[in-house]
Amino acid sequence: MELFGDLLRGHTDSIILSILEKEDSYGYEINSTISKISDGKMLLTEATLYQAFRRIEKAGYITSYWRDGLNQTKRRYYSITDLGKKVLKEKQEEWVEIKKIIDKFLLKKDSV
Amino acid sequence: MEEKIIEYVNYKFRFNKSEDVEDVKAEIIANLTDRYYDLLKEGKSMQEAYVEAIKSVGSFSDDLSKESKGNDFNLKPSIADVALVIGAVLSIFGLFASLLNITLGLTITIISIVSYAGGAYYLYAYSQYVKLQELDIEKHNLNLKKIFKYMKTCYIFWAISISYYVAILFASIVYFIGSMNALSDPFKLYDLIANQIAVGIIVFIIALVASLLFFTHIYNRLLRKYFELTGERYLKGKIRESYDFIYKDNGVDAKDYNAKSPLSVYIFVAISILLIVITNIFVIRFEIKETFIILSYRRSYIGLVLDLLTTKTFFASLVSLIAIVGVFLISFLVIFVKLNFRWLILVDFIWLVSNYLIIITLENISDAISYGFYDVYIVSLTLIGLISLIVWFIRQRKIKKLKEQY
Known part of the structure; x- marks a missing residue:
C-alpha cells in the first residue's frame, strides 16, 4: 500500500466493483481478496474501504443488505447493480487505453 | 475480546453524530472481528491479534477534525506531561541564561535534558503498560505522541546551547595558549582577541551542525520506532500543530515525514x-x-x-x-x-x-x-x-x- 500510494488508491472503486461482479460479498472478505490478489501488497484500512463503499453506493453502483454472519455478528453484504456493471465495463476499457498511453511514456513502447 | 473491539469502535466514533453511525459501527465491528479471528488462526496471541486488528482501522476523515480538537485532553494530564513542558521551557531559558552566565546556563540546560528524558521515559513506560494491561491502543498512541510534541523545540535549543559551550571552551583554550607571548605587545593582544572570536565562531558552527545532525538522527530513529509501535506515519510537533490550527481549516494536513531525508x-x-x-x-x-x-x-x-x-x-x-x-x-x-x-x-x-x-x-x-x-x-x-x-x-x-x- 505504501509503495503504490495514490496510484492504486485512485482505482479502489474499480477494484471493489470488479470483485463484486463475481458474487456478493462483505467488507472483510473484499479486503482479504484484494490483499490476496495483490500478494499482500495492497491492504486497505477500514476507513478507506468504508469511504469507498459509501461513495459508490451513493453513486448507485452497488447496493447493500444485512445478513447474519459467523461470529454472531451482522454483516453488510454488497451487490453490484446494472449501472455498476456498466461503469465497470467503461472502467475496463478506459484502463486499457490508459495502460497503452502510460506504457508509451514509461516503457517507451510504441506498439502494444 | 470481542467486547474490546466493540468498545474500541464505540470510542473511535464517539464524536460522530450522524444518523447511520450505528450501521457504520456494526459493519466495522464485523470486519474487525473477522480479522481478529483470522489472525488467531494464523497463530497470533489474543493480544497481538487484537492490536493488529485495531491498527487496520485507519482514520475517518469525517470525524478526524472533531476528534483532534479533543485529542490532547482525552487523557488525564500527568506529572510527566509537566516534565516535558518544563524541559522545553528550560531548554530556551538555558540558552539565554548562558549568555549571561555560563554556569547558570549549563545547569539549566542539564535540568532541561533530565526533565525531558524523565518525562519521556515515564510516558513510554506508561504507554506500554496501557497497551499490555488495558489493551487500549488509542491511549497508547496518545501517550507516545505526547513525547514528540516538544521534542524538536528542545533539540534545537539544546543544540545551540551545547555548541555555544563548546565554542566558549575552544575560545578560552586559544586565549590561554596565545596569551603566553601576546600580553606584552598591544598589537598582538588585539589580534589574539580577534583570533579568539574567529575560533569561537568556527567551532560554534561546526558544533552546531554536528549536534543538529546528531539530534536529527535520533529524532528520525524515534519516529521510525513510533511508526513501528503505532502504525501511524503522521506526527506533528507543537509548532506545526499550532501553525495548522491557525492556517488550515480542518487541521488535517498530514505530512509524510518519511519522504524527506536531505x-x-x-x-x-x-x-x-x-x-x-x-x-x-x-x-x-x-x-x-x-x-x-x-x-x-x-x-x-x-x-x-x-x-x-x-x-x-x-x-x-x-x-x-x-x-x-x-x-x-x-x-x-x-x-x-x-x-x-x-x-x-x-x-x-x-x-x-x-x-x-x-x-x-x-x-x-x-x-x-x-x-x-x-x-x-x-x-x-x-x-x-x-x-x-x-x-x-x-x-x-x-x-x-x-x-x-x-
Missing part, C-alpha cells in the same frame, strides 16, 4: 558555511598583505573587519558582513524550513560578489591581482559549483530510484 543538503550547508568562513579569512589575509590599512603582519578576519569598519572602506565591509549574515540565515532556513537549497547557492554567489566590491573599493587593485588573490575566488567558486553539482546529481539519482519503484 542528508546531502545538510552536508552541503555544512561545507558551504565552512567554505565561506575559511575563504573569507584567507581572502582578507591576502588583502592585508596588499593594503595600506594594516601594517606589515597578518591579521585575522575579524580583526580586519573591525579595522575596516573604522576606515573609508566601511561600506564594502558592511556589504560583506550582511552577505555573511545572509548566508547563515539562508542555511538556517534550508535546514529547518526545507527551503530549496538553490537559494543557498544564490547567496553564496552574492557573497562572492560582495567581496569583489571590497576589492574594487580598495585602492591598489593591480597589486591585488598580481599577488593572485583572485585565485582564492576561483577556487571557492569552483568548489561551490562542484558541490552543487554533486548534490544535484545525488538528488537526480534519488528521483530516478523513486520512479523505478512505481
Whole structure:
C-alpha cells in the first residue's frame, strides 16, 4: 500500500466493483481478496474501504443488505447493480487505453 | 475480546453524530472481528491479534477534525506531561541564561535534558503498560505522541546551547595558549582577541551542525520506532500543530515525514558555511598583505573587519558582513524550513560578489591581482559549483530510484 500510494488508491472503486461482479460479498472478505490478489501488497484500512463503499453506493453502483454472519455478528453484504456493471465495463476499457498511453511514456513502447 | 473491539469502535466514533453511525459501527465491528479471528488462526496471541486488528482501522476523515480538537485532553494530564513542558521551557531559558552566565546556563540546560528524558521515559513506560494491561491502543498512541510534541523545540535549543559551550571552551583554550607571548605587545593582544572570536565562531558552527545532525538522527530513529509501535506515519510537533490550527481549516494536513531525508543538503550547508568562513579569512589575509590599512603582519578576519569598519572602506565591509549574515540565515532556513537549497547557492554567489566590491573599493587593485588573490575566488567558486553539482546529481539519482519503484 505504501509503495503504490495514490496510484492504486485512485482505482479502489474499480477494484471493489470488479470483485463484486463475481458474487456478493462483505467488507472483510473484499479486503482479504484484494490483499490476496495483490500478494499482500495492497491492504486497505477500514476507513478507506468504508469511504469507498459509501461513495459508490451513493453513486448507485452497488447496493447493500444485512445478513447474519459467523461470529454472531451482522454483516453488510454488497451487490453490484446494472449501472455498476456498466461503469465497470467503461472502467475496463478506459484502463486499457490508459495502460497503452502510460506504457508509451514509461516503457517507451510504441506498439502494444 | 470481542467486547474490546466493540468498545474500541464505540470510542473511535464517539464524536460522530450522524444518523447511520450505528450501521457504520456494526459493519466495522464485523470486519474487525473477522480479522481478529483470522489472525488467531494464523497463530497470533489474543493480544497481538487484537492490536493488529485495531491498527487496520485507519482514520475517518469525517470525524478526524472533531476528534483532534479533543485529542490532547482525552487523557488525564500527568506529572510527566509537566516534565516535558518544563524541559522545553528550560531548554530556551538555558540558552539565554548562558549568555549571561555560563554556569547558570549549563545547569539549566542539564535540568532541561533530565526533565525531558524523565518525562519521556515515564510516558513510554506508561504507554506500554496501557497497551499490555488495558489493551487500549488509542491511549497508547496518545501517550507516545505526547513525547514528540516538544521534542524538536528542545533539540534545537539544546543544540545551540551545547555548541555555544563548546565554542566558549575552544575560545578560552586559544586565549590561554596565545596569551603566553601576546600580553606584552598591544598589537598582538588585539589580534589574539580577534583570533579568539574567529575560533569561537568556527567551532560554534561546526558544533552546531554536528549536534543538529546528531539530534536529527535520533529524532528520525524515534519516529521510525513510533511508526513501528503505532502504525501511524503522521506526527506533528507543537509548532506545526499550532501553525495548522491557525492556517488550515480542518487541521488535517498530514505530512509524510518519511519522504524527506536531505542528508546531502545538510552536508552541503555544512561545507558551504565552512567554505565561506575559511575563504573569507584567507581572502582578507591576502588583502592585508596588499593594503595600506594594516601594517606589515597578518591579521585575522575579524580583526580586519573591525579595522575596516573604522576606515573609508566601511561600506564594502558592511556589504560583506550582511552577505555573511545572509548566508547563515539562508542555511538556517534550508535546514529547518526545507527551503530549496538553490537559494543557498544564490547567496553564496552574492557573497562572492560582495567581496569583489571590497576589492574594487580598495585602492591598489593591480597589486591585488598580481599577488593572485583572485585565485582564492576561483577556487571557492569552483568548489561551490562542484558541490552543487554533486548534490544535484545525488538528488537526480534519488528521483530516478523513486520512479523505478512505481
